[in-house]
Amino acid sequence: MIRVVTLDSFDEKQIAKLCQTLYTAFGVGSEHSGQKEVPEGMSEPLDAEKLLTEMKGIRAYEDDKVLFITSRKLKERELAGGKGPTPGFAQYNKSRAIISTHGFKDLEASFKPVARNALQQIGHLWGLHHCLDPRCSMYPPWTPSFSSGEPTFCTFCRDKSEQKLRLAKS
Ligand SMILES: [Zn+2]
Ligand SMILES: [Zn+2]
Numbered sequence: 001m002i003r004v005v006t007l008d009s010f011d012e013k014q015i016a017k018l019c020q021t022l023y024t025a026f027g028v029g030s031e032h033s034g035q036k037e038v039p040e041g042m043s044e045p046l047d048a049e050k051l052l053t054e055m056k057g058i059r060a061y062e063d064d065k066v067l068f069i070t071s072r073k074l075k076e077r078e079l080a081g082g083k084g085p086t087p088g089f090a091q092y093n094k095s096r097a098i099i100s101t102h103g104f105k106d107l108e109a110s111f112k113p114v115a116r117n118a119l120q121q122i123g124h125l126w127g128l129h130h131c132l133d134p135r136c137s138m139y140p141p142w143t144p145s146f147s148s149g150e151p152t153f154c155t156f157c158r159d160k161s162e163q164k165l166r167l168a169k170s
Contacts, residue, residue, distance in 0.1 A: 002030040003060055007038055007070040014107035021115045021151050026161060045075040048089035052096040063168045065125045068098040087141055088117045090124035097121035115151035126164040131157050
């Protein structure tokens, strides 16, 4: 089960649409598990890695994946060539990820790039790496074409995520 936890208020209809998109992409149930406050003392820009570690009171079973979604800005990351924006962050091969809609007007107007980002971060939770197919949601997010694509996976990544899911269930 993928549990979407909102950290700010979003249009419920758009969150439902996001859950539907996640269900279609991964073939596992996805639901909005309510809204939570960010940990005390944390302010914008949010430190994504710290937030994921410190979020308390999230009800989830062992194989559940939790996706936090915020409209607040995430702290920039140190990259080889300087600082870069952080659209999302995932605890690779573990259970928690976060995405930000910062820089977008709202979820409705920017549904595809936000959903693509969600697919990529949850993909990382199931151990998927970046992919060379520009149509795939695992394509590197810093590429200019990333935000214009559909929230879907290429056949390779889809098969790989299904394998991981089967392993998790058995
Ligand atoms: Zn990534
Ligand atoms: Zn792919």
